[in-house]
Structure formats: C-alpha cells, structure tokens
Amino acid sequence: MTSALGISAFYHDSAAALVDDGTIVAAAQEERFSRRRHDPAFPALAAAYCLTEAGTKLDDLDHVAYYEDPRRKFHRVLWTQIGTAPRGYRTFRRVLPEWLAWKRRAAETVADRLRALDLGAVPPVVCYQHHESHAASAFLPSPYESAAVLCVDGVGEWATTSLWHGREDRVEPLAELRFPHSLGLLYSAFTYFCGFKVDSGEYKLMGLAPYGTPRYASLIRERLVDVKPDGSFRLDTRYFAFLLGRVMTGRAFEELFDGPRREPEAPLTEREFDLAASVQLVTEEIMLRLARTARERTGESRLCLAGGVALNCVANGRIVEEGVFDEVWVQPAAGDAGGALGAALLAAPAAAGRTHPARGRDAMRGARLGPAFDDDAIQRYLDDHDLPHTRLAPEELSRKVAAELAEGRVVGWFQDRMEFGPRALGCRSILGDPRDPAMQSVMNQKIKFRESFRPFAPIVLAEDAEEYFRLGQPSPYMLLVARLTEAQRRTAPGEQDARGLDRLRATRSTIPAVTHVDHSARVQTVDRADHPVLHRLLADFKALTGCPVLVNTSFNVRGEPIVATPEDAYRCFMRTRIDSLALGGFLLHKADQPEWTESGDWREEIPLD
Amino acid sequence: MPTLRRAAAGLLLPVLYALVVVPAGLVTRLLRDPLRRRPDRAASSYWISTGQGSGDRHR
Numbered sequence: 001m002t003s004a005l006g007i008s009a010f011y012h013d014s015a016a017a018l019v020d021d022g023t024i025v026a027a028a029q030e031e032r033f034s035r036r037r038h039d040p041a042f043p044a045l046a047a048a049y050c051l052t053e054a055g056t057k058l059d060d061l062d063h064v065a066y067y068e069d070p071r072r073k074f075h076r077v078l079w080t081q082i083g084t085a086p087r088g089y090r091t092f093r094r095v096l097p098e099w100l101a102w103k104r105r106a107a108e109t110v111a112d113r114l115r116a117l118d119l120g121a122v123p124p125v126v127c128y129q130h131h132e133s134h135a136a137s138a139f140l141p142s143p144y145e146s147a148a149v150l151c152v153d154g155v156g157e158w159a160t161t162s163l164w165h166g167r168e169d170r171v172e173p174l175a176e177l178r179f180p181h182s183l184g185l186l187y188s189a190f191t192y193f194c195g196f197k198v199d200s201g202e203y204k205l206m207g208l209a210p211y212g213t214p215r216y217a218s219l220i221r222e223r224l225v226d227v228k229p230d231g232s233f234r235l236d237t238r239y240f241a242f243l244l245g246r247v248m249t250g251r252a253f254e255e256l257f258d259g260p261r262r263e264p265e266a267p268l269t270e271r272e273f274d275l276a277a278s279v280q281l282v283t284e285e286i287m288l289r290l291a292r293t294a295r296e297r298t299g300e301s302r303l304c305l306a307g308g309v310a311l312n313c314v315a316n317g318r319i320v321e322e323g324v325f326d327e328v329w330v331q332p333a334a335g336d337a338g339g340a341l342g343a344a345l346l347a348a349p350a351a352a353g354r355t356h357p358a359r360g361r362d363a364m365r366g367a368r369l370g371p372a373f374d375d376d377a378i379q380r381y382l383d384d385h386d387l388p389h390t391r392l393a394p395e396e397l398s399r400k401v402a403a404e405l406a407e408g409r410v411v412g413w414f415q416d417r418m419e420f421g422p423r424a425l426g427c428r429s430i431l432g433d434p435r436d437p438a439m440q441s442v443m444n445q446k447i448k449f450r451e452s453f454r455p456f457a458p459i460v461l462a463e464d465a466e467e468y469f470r471l472g473q474p475s476p477y478m479l480l481v482a483r484l485t486e487a488q489r490r491t492a493p494g495e496q497d498a499r500g501l502d503r504l505r506a507t508r509s510t511i512p513a514v515t516h517v518d519h520s521a522r523v524q525t526v527d528r529a530d531h532p533v534l535h536r537l538l539a540d541f542k543a544l545t546g547c548p549v550l551v552n553t554s555f556n557v558r559g560e561p562i563v564a565t566p567e568d569a570y571r572c573f574m575r576t577r578i579d580s581l582a583l584g585g586f587l588l589h590k591a592d593q594p595e596w597t598e599s600g601d602w603r604e605e606i607p608l609d
Numbered sequence: 610m611p612t613l614r615r616a617a618a619g620l621l622l623p624v625l626y627a628l629v630v631v632p633a634g635l636v637t638r639l640l641r642d643p644l645r646r647r648p649d650r651a652a653s654s655y656w657i658s659t660g661q662g663s664g665d666r667h668r
C-alpha cells in the first residue's frame with residue numbers, strides 16, 4: 001500500500017491532494033485558504049489541510065508527486081527563446097533569471113517548502129508530465145473499466161493536446177500535439193482580445209458566444225488555425241504574440257479582426273459577441289474531431305476528459321449531443337489544480353487495482369474532498385460572534401430553506417465538505433428560484449456584482465433531468481451543457497427581433513433564470529445516493545412548487561475565491577443581498593443580524609476577474 | 610547583494626542573448642524551425658506519436 005501527496009504549483013490555481021492506496025482522501029485549491037483567486041503560490045495551506053484530514057504526517061507518506069516535469073518545461077522555454085531570437089529579448093530577460101534561479105528545480109523547491117511546514121521528513125519527490133497528470137486525473141477516478149482519454153489545455157511541458165488509452169489502472173500514451181499549437185492558447189487569445197483576463201475570463205467568452213453570430217469562424221479556420229480531418233491542428237503563430245511577450249495578440253490579429261482589442265470593462269459590442277461565437281464554434285469543431293479520432297484510435301465507447309479546455313462545457317455537451325461516444329466523464333478539477341490529484345493517483349495506486357468501476361461509480365466522492373465543519377464548530381463560531389441563528393434538524397432545515405426559496409428568497413447554502421475544482425456543486429453555493437424571470441439580474445448585479453450577460457446554472461433532481469434537459473447521461477459535475485426540452489421552452493414576444501444583450505430580457509422557458517439565450521443550460525444532475533442533502537432540498541422544493549430545479553451559483557462575489565469556512569460564508573452573506581444563510585444545521589436571516597460594518601470599500605480590495 | 614546581482618544580470622543577460630541565443634536561433638532555424646510555427650497545408654496530420662515504440666515521447 002502506498003500513499004502520496006500530490007502538488008500542483010507555480011503557474012495557476014495551485015492545489016494539493018492526498019491519495020492513500022488509490023483512495024482520494026482529500027484535495028483542495030490553495031486559493032480557498034489564502035483567499036487569493038487562482039493563487040499560483042506553493043500550496044502550503046492546502047497541503048497542511050490534506051495532511052490534517054488524513055491524520056498523517058509527511059513521514060508516513062511514500063511520495064510527494066509533482067504534477068509536471070520542470071526540467072522538460074525548461075527545455076521548452078529554452079527552445080522557445082532559440083526559436084524566436086532575435087525578437088524575444090523582453091521575454092528572455094523576464095523569464096530566464098527565474099528559471100535559472102529556481103523554476104527548473106521546482107521539485108527541490110517543493111521539498112524545501114514542505115520541509116518548512118515542519119510536518120515531518122519529506123518523502124522523495126517524483127515528477128510526472130503535465131498531461132500525464134491530467135490523463136490520470138481523467139481516467140483513474142472515472143467510473144469506467146477502460147476508456148479513451150483526451151487532454152486539452154494551454155500548455156504544460158511541450159504537449160498541448162494528448163490522446164491516451166485508459167485501461168485497468170494505467171493510462172497509455174498514444175499521440176500528442178505540441179506547443180505553440182494549442183487550442184487553449186487560441187481560446188485564451190480571443191479571451192484577451194475581447195477584454196477579459198486570460199486563465200479566468202474564458203468562461204465569460206463561452207457565456208458571451210450565444211449572443212453573437214459566428215461570422216469570423218471561416219477567417220479563423222483560414223488564417224489562424226489549420227485543422228486536419230483527424231482533429232490535429234497547427235496555429236499560424238504570426239498572428240499571435242504569446243511567443244514574444246506577456247500579451248496574447250498583436251497588430252496582425254487586430255488587422256484581421258477589425259481593430260484594437262476591447263479594453264477591460266469597456267462596453268461590449270457586436271464584434272465581441274461575434275468573435276466569441278466564432279472561436280467557440282471552431283473550438284467545438286476541433287473538439288468533435290479530436291473525440292472522433294480518440295474513438296477510432298482506441299475503439300472505446302467511453303471518453304474521459306481533462307485539461308483546461310475540458311472546462312468548456314458547451315464543447316463537452318456537443319460531444320455528448322453528437323453521440324461521438326456512448327458516455328463522457330469529465331474530471332471536475334479539469335484545470336491545473338486537478339494535476340495534483342492525477343500525480344498523486346499515479347504515485348499511490350491501489351494495491352488491489354481500481355475497484356470502483358465494478359460498482360458503477362466514480363471515485364471522486366462528488367468532488368467533496370475539501371474541509372468540512374461540523375455543527376459543534378459552527379455553533380462555536382456563531383456563539384463567539386454572538387450571531388442570531390436557529391438550530392434545526394436536517395429535515396426541518398431542508399423544508400424551511402425550500403419554502404424560503406419558493407418565496408423568492410436567495411439562500412447561501414454551506415454544507416458538507418468543500419468541493420475540489422472550480423465549480424460549486426451544492427456545498428458552497430448560493431441558491432435561488434429558477435422560475436423567477438428577475439432572478440438572473442438580481443443574482444448577477446446585487447449578489448455576485450458581475451456582468452449582466454453571465455448565465456446561471458441549474459441543479460436538477462437526476463430522476464427529473466430528462467423532463468427538462470436533452471442530456472442523455474448524468475452530469476454530476478456541471479460540465480455538460482444541454483438544450484432545454486421543447487416542453488419547457490416558451491416563446492417570448494419580440495424575442496426574434498432582439499439583438500445582443502437585449503435578448504437577456506426575454507422569458508424563454510419555465511425556468512428563465514437558468515436558460516441561456518440559445519435555450520441551453522449548464523446542468524448539474526443531483527443523485528440521491530451521491531448527494532443526499534442536496535437531493536432532499538430539491539425534492540422539498542419540488543414538493544412545494546412542482547419544479548425540481550434550483551439556480552446554483554458559487555458562494556462568492558466576483559473576483560473572490562469560493563468561501564471555505566463559516567467565517568468566509570458569513571462575510572459574503574453580509575456583504576451581499578443574500579437573504580438567508582444555511583450554515584450546516586443552522587439557519588440565519590439577514591434581518592436578524594447585527595449591522596455589518598467594514599472600514600473602506602471591500603469591493604476595491606477584490607481584484608476584478 | 611541583491612542590487613549587485615541585479616546589476617550583473619542586467620549586464621550579462623543582453624550579452625548572453627546577443628552572443629549565444631541569437632546565433633543559436635539563426636543557425637537552428639536555417640536547419641529546422643524548432644517550434645514548427647507555420648501550418649503545413651500539404652500534411653495529412655499533425656499528430657506526433659507517443660505510443661510505446663515510437664521513441665518520441667521525450668522530445
């Protein structure tokens with residue numbers, strides 16, 4: 001039996017994960033503890049949490065597993081310098097000193113940082129390749145005995161897209177595409193050009209796409225990316241600037257797409273809608289071709305996905321909709337955080353092999369792999385701060401919250417262990433009534449303080465999902481987008497003539513708050529066995545309203561990491577217009593709370609995402 | 610000391626770039642573009658095999 005602590009760090013969204021004999025004991029992103037969104041620092045707090053959760057010290061572990069190979073990555077950095085000389089001096093000056101000083105020895109840095117935690121002697125650090133970690137995180141915890149595995153992201157060492165065959169307890173490499181030819185970087189270039197932040201604004205671009213028409217798609221195919229019938233592709237790097245500096249696009253890109261990039265926070269125009277629609281369409285086309293190749297090369301009927309591009313749930317939904325595979329499973333922490341988990345799973349496989357597929361289940365525990373707070377701990381917090389609350393039995397709490405939601409109140413829902421990965425899946429969530437046409441703008445502007453165009457996602461009782469969504473398979477991690485069924489759609493007067501953001505105002509279904517302008521929704525199906533507490537709440541809401549769906553958005557405000565502790569949750573509750581807060585077995589109402597005061601404007605302290 | 614190191618790096622980096630990286634880049638690119646920056650419309654596929662026996666797993 002072996003155990004390992006997986007670490008991903010020093011680029012984006014650092015994380016730690018602890019695996020013991022193939023079982024995932026704990027996993028969490030550093031940002032939740034440090035309160036710095038997508039924190040790239042060494043995940044000291046997340047690592048300490050994982051060890052505490054497992055009741056173990058570093059001495060007891062067999063390995064520390066690092067999610068990429070720093071030396072191989074350094075190799076890529078050097079070749080990029082050689083490949084771009086004499087035009088890349090600015091990048092050279094910026095990156096070479098840090099690579100020489102410590103980045104090429106990141107594994108040793110990890111050992112040093114762990115030693116500084118004073119939690120026992122550090123076991124040997126083993127490095128896996130970036131895409132190997134992604135592939136392991138996609139296949140090993142999946143519910144399949146065997147599957148095709150596709151990893152698509154920005155870049156790790158060299159690989160940007162990789163194809164694997166998952167069998168029994170291993171992933172075997174088949175083929176890859178290499179830097180600078182990257183679907184993740186193509187999508188990020190458009191994210192940047194449309195005025196959003198790279199590595200976090202990609203979601204916004206995806207949300208924007210249904211407002212536009214893909215009039216630039218043929219230009220993208222002709223000039224930016226050459227895609228072969230088997231899904232392999234190359235970018236024409238003359239149009240991009242990421243090889244030479246900090247920015248993604250330059251003058252050539254501007255000349256192609258009608259002028260300079262949109263400045264961050266500037267008004268959105270028809271061009272950005274259409275650029276978003278165009279790059280989204282091309283991304284979906286490439287993903288479909290890659291998926292078909294994965295099926296042909298492996299002969300498998302099931303697909304596992306990971307890598308940042310696997311968070312593009314619209315593209316994932318297309319793979320399901322087109323029936324390329326019988327079933328698709330996406331690692332909920334598909335981005336770099338999930339690399340920590342993949343590396344730990346590779347370093348500490350189960351001695352008896354993978355047994356969960358025989359039970360028809362995945363090994364992710366509903367992604368509930370982070371810290372939990374029992375009612376005693378929450379009671380202490382409430383008493384220490386003298387916060388008015390009511391303690392309720394679980395059934396009573398569920399009925400009461402369902403009744404408040406049915407009355408149009410917005411509820412902060414803090415239960416169970418924190419989710420691993422970028423999505424709140426009903427443990428650190430803000431919930432609302434999806435039937436209310438005003439709910440989307442209320443939640444966007446008064447609770448999340450974010451852009452009005454951004455859609456919200458529904459959670460639905462698994463047994464009722466097909467009545468509402470054309471999904472065809474479970475979606476427990478909110479990583480598939482599906483169309484609403486005809487029965488739930490409504491035609492709003494004047495909808496055909498509306499353009500751009502005006503389309504937001506139309507009521508186009510029985511659940512308008514979670515229906516995007518193209519009648520799509522990013523669905524999370526809630527199964528009674530997997531998620532009993534959330535299932536009960538949905539069932540209670542259905543009993544009151546006949547509707548088995550709720551709005552579910554992450555428990556945070558724009559630019560802030562999702563809340564981790566009762567204290568974080570209470571702070572977010574008081575800063576926003578959330579009406580009620582269910583903290584474990586306790587219910588708090590806004591009207592009963594003491595006045596909330598803070599020095600200065602807290603919103604200025606949170607950087608825009 | 611950090612100031613001294615920064616100053617040394619400030620002098621050394623341009624020299625290193627001009628005398629090593631630039632010539633290496635020019636010579637390498639005469640033989641082959643290490644980043645394969647242009648699409649090859651005539652190619653039928655861009656996949657690089659990484660399977661067992663391909664010997665190309667580690668670049």
